Amino acid sequence: MREESDSKLMPQLNIGHIHAKFPIIQGGMAVRVATAKLAAAVANEGAIGIIAGTGLSVQALQEEIRKARGLTSGYIGVNVLFAATQFAQLVKAAMIEKIDFIVSGAGFSRDVFAWGREFNVPVFSMASSARVGKLSEKMGAAAIIVEGKEAGGHLGTDRSIFDILPEVVSAVNIPVIAAGGIMDGCDIARALECGASGVQMATRFVASEECEASDKFKELYLSSSPEDSVLIDSPVGLPGRAIRNRLTERLLEHKNLLSTQECQGCLKHCTHSFCILDALEKAVDGDIENGLVFSGEFFHRIKEILPVKKIIAQLIHEYEQCQKKVNWGQV
Numbered sequence: 001m002r003e004e005s006d007s008k009l010m011p012q013l014n015i016g017h018i019h020a021k022f023p024i025i026q027g028g029m030a031v032r033v034a035t036a037k038l039a040a041a042v043a044n045e046g047a048i049g050i051i052a053g054t055g056l057s058v059q060a061l062q063e064e065i066r067k068a069r070g071l072t073s074g075y076i077g078v079n080v081l082f083a084a085t086q087f088a089q090l091v092k093a094a095m096i097e098k099i100d101f102i103v104s105g106a107g108f109s110r111d112v113f114a115w116g117r118e119f120n121v122p123v124f125s126m127a128s129s130a131r132v133g134k135l136s137e138k139m140g141a142a143a144i145i146v147e148g149k150e151a152g153g154h155l156g157t158d159r160s161i162f163d164i165l166p167e168v169v170s171a172v173n174i175p176v177i178a179a180g181g182i183m184d185g186c187d188i189a190r191a192l193e194c195g196a197s198g199v200q201m202a203t204r205f206v207a208s209e210e211c212e213a214s215d216k217f218k219e220l221y222l223s224s225s226p227e228d229s230v231l232i233d234s235p236v237g238l239p240g241r242a243i244r245n246r247l248t249e250r251l252l253e254h255k256n257l258l259s260t261q262e263c264q265g266c267l268k269h270c271t272h273s274f275c276i277l278d279a280l281e282k283a284v285d286g287d288i289e290n291g292l293v294f295s296g297e298f299f300h301r302i303k304e305i306l307p308v309k310k311i312i313a314q315l316i317h318e319y320e321q322c323q324k325k326v327n328w329g330q331v
C-alpha cells in the first residue's frame with residue numbers, strides 16, 4: 001500500500017512519514033461508525049483509514065487498532081474528540097499502539113502535540129479557520145484538516161469549505177486537508193485546485209458495505225431528502241449536523257431529554273440537554289428514530305451502498321474525468 005501512485009492524475013498524499021497512494025482520508029466517525037473494518041478497507045485501496053476512538057473504552061480502542069493492523073498494511077489513524085473525558089487515555093493508548101497519526105477535534109488541546117513528540121506520532125488538527133490552523137501549525141501539527149459547514153457531526157463554522165480552504169492554505173506551510181461535502185471525484189479535484197493536499201470524506205464511506213453501522217443507519221442516508229439535513233445543539237456545546245428524525249424534532253422543540261438517562265460522564269463539559277453517547281450508540285445500533293444519525297449535508301448525492309473498493313475506484317475515475325474540464329464554473 002505504501003508505494004508511488006500509479007494514477008497519472010490523482011496525486012499522492014505526503015505528510016511526514018506518510019506517503020499514501022491517493023489523497024483521500026476516511027473521516028473518523030464516532031460512535032463505532034468508523035471502525036477497524038472500514039478503516040482497513042479504505043487503507044487497502046491506497047487511501048487512509050481512521051478509527052473513531054471517542055466513546056470506546058481504552059481496551060476496545062486497542063482491540064480495534066490491532067484488528068485493523070491485521071487487516072491492512074496501509075495507513076491507519078485514530079480520531080478522538082478533545083471534548084471527551086477519556087481524551088488523554090485514548091490518545092496515549094493509540095500512540096502506544098504505534099498508530100500512524102492522531103486527529104484531534106472539537107476543541108483545542110496543547111498537550112496532544114507534546115504526547116505526539118514523546119511517542120513520535122504525527123498529530124493532525126481539525127480547524128475551521130485560518131486562525132486555528134496557524135495556531136495548530138505553531139504548536140506542531142503535521143497537517144490541518146479544514147472542515148466546512150457541509151460536514152457531518154460537530155461543526156466549528158457556518159462557512160462553506162470552499163470559502164475557508166483558500167484562507168487556511170495561504171495561512172500555513174503544512175499540508176491542508178479539505179473536509180465537508182466532498183462527495184465525488186470532481187469535488188476532490190476542486191479541493192486540490194484550491195490548494196488542498198488531500199480531502200477527508202466521511203458521509204460517502206458510511207454508505208459502504210464495510211461500514212459497521214446498522215443497515216437502517218445507512219439506508220436512512222439513501223431514503224432522506226436534502227431538507228432533512230438539520231443542525232442540533234449538541235451537549236458538547238457545538239452545533240451538530242444530523243438527519244432529521246424523532247430525536248432531532250424533539251431537540252428542535254427544546255425538550256430536555258437527559259432526565260430519562262443515566263449520565264456516564266463521557267464529556268469534560270456537557271450542557272446536559274440530552275445524552276449524546278446514548279443517542280449515538282442507539283443510532284449506530286439501528287434505532288434511527290430515537291438515536292442521533294450524524295451525516296454530512298450532501299448525503300442525498302449518494303445513490304447506493306457500495307464496497308469501499310468500488311467507491312474509491314469511482315472517485316479516481318470521476319477525478320480524472322473532471323481534470324478534462326478546465327472551467328470550474330462548468331462543473
Ligand SMILES: Cc1cc2nc3c(=O)[nH]c(=O)nc-3n(C[C@H](O)[C@H](O)[C@H](O)COP(=O)(O)O)c2cc1C
Binds near residue numbers: 080180202
Ligand atoms: C456519522 C458521523 C460521525 C462523525 N464523527 C466524528 C468524530 O467522532 N470526530 C470528528 O472529528 N469528526 C466526526 N465526523 C466528521 C467527519 O470525520 C468528517 O470530517 C466530515 O463529516 C466530512 O464531511 P462529509 O461527511 O461531508 O464527507 C463525523 C461525521 C459523520 C458523518
